Amino acid sequence: DTEVTQTPKHLVMGMTNKKSLKCEQHMGHRAMYWYKQKAKKPPELMFVYSYEKLSINESVPSRFSPECPNSSLLNLHLHALQPEDSALYLCASSQGTGGRDEQYFGPGTRLTVT
Amino acid sequence: GQNIDQPTEMTATEGAIVQINCTYQTSGFNGLFWYQQHAGEAPTFLSYNVLDGLEEKGRFSSFLSRSKGYSYLLLKELQMKDSASYLCAVRDRRSNDYKLSFGAGTTVTVRA
Numbered sequence: 309d310t311e312v313t314q315t316p317k318h319l320v321m322g323m324t325n326k327k328s329l330k331c332e333q334h335m336g337h338r339a340m341y342w343y344k345q346k347a348k349k350p351p352e353l354m355f356v357y358s359y360e361k362l363s364i365n366e367s368v369p370s371r372f373s374p375e376c377p378n379s380s381l382l383n384l385h386l387h388a389l390q391p392e393d394s395a396l397y398l399c400a401s402s403q404g405t406g407g408r409d410e411q412y413f414g415p416g417t418r419l420t421v422t
Numbered sequence: 423g424q425n426i427d428q429p430t431e432m433t434a435t436e437g438a439i440v441q442i443n444c445t446y447q448t449s450g451f452n453g454l455f456w457y458q459q460h461a462g463e464a465p466t467f468l469s470y471n472v473l474d475g476l477e478e479k480g481r482f483s484s485f486l487s488r489s490k491g492y493s494y495l496l497l498k499e500l501q502m503k504d505s506a507s508y509l510c511a512v513r514d515r516r517s518n519d520y521k522l523s524f525g526a527g528t529t530v531t532v533r534a
Contacts, residue, residue: 312464341522348527349526350509350524350525350526350527351465351509351524352524353521353522353523356519356521358519363519364516364519364521398464398465408453408470408472409520410455410467410470411467411522412467413464413465413466414464415463415464416464
């Protein structure tokens with residue numbers, strides 16, 4: 309199983325809503341990542357969890373709150389978002405043990421903030 | 423920080439060869455990756471280079487020169503399904519953490 313799953317696939321939310329994005333992998337990977345990707349732009353790193361601990365936060369606004377309940381799950385809690393936050397949110401995972409450690413990406417959640 | 427440059431677009435004919443160049447600047451180089459991303463889909467891993475030289479994998483090859491901060495991805499025997507965006511990504515070591523930064527991507531269009 310080399311799959312990273314993300315739910316939901318699409319999400320439309322208002323600026324006052326609270327919602328969560330979910331990501332799951334069963335490859336035994338110990339590093340998990342959230343990226344934001346705008347149209348025709350590269351993915352931009354938001355957060356990295358290593359062994360269930362937040363290791364990198366790329367100065368992301370506090371309206372985005374990550375959570376790693378266990379080694380297989382990664383959540384991104386959203387609150388009071390802005391229209392400019394509309395983007396494709398990608399989750400990825402990797403072994404986290406050095407070496408090649410390539411990242412496997414999920415299909416993403418396409419978020420629209422109205 | 424990272425500074426990763428690659429061409430915006432390239433067009434080639436089915437069966438031909440295309441070479442996508444990538445230059446980068448980093449203070450803690452820890453590997454270079456190439457990813458393929460079809461429109462509306464997730465990036466998928468293609469290749470990894472950490473030492474100088476050429477890595478070959480079927481129709482795809484990737485080259486790295488660390489001293490020049492340069493890599494290329496070579497796509498041979500192009501097929502229509504190779505039409506996609508190709509992302510050069512550099513892994514940078516920061517303390518005990520490793521960050522992957524992506525270039526803007528090169529959109530390759532394969533024509534019949």
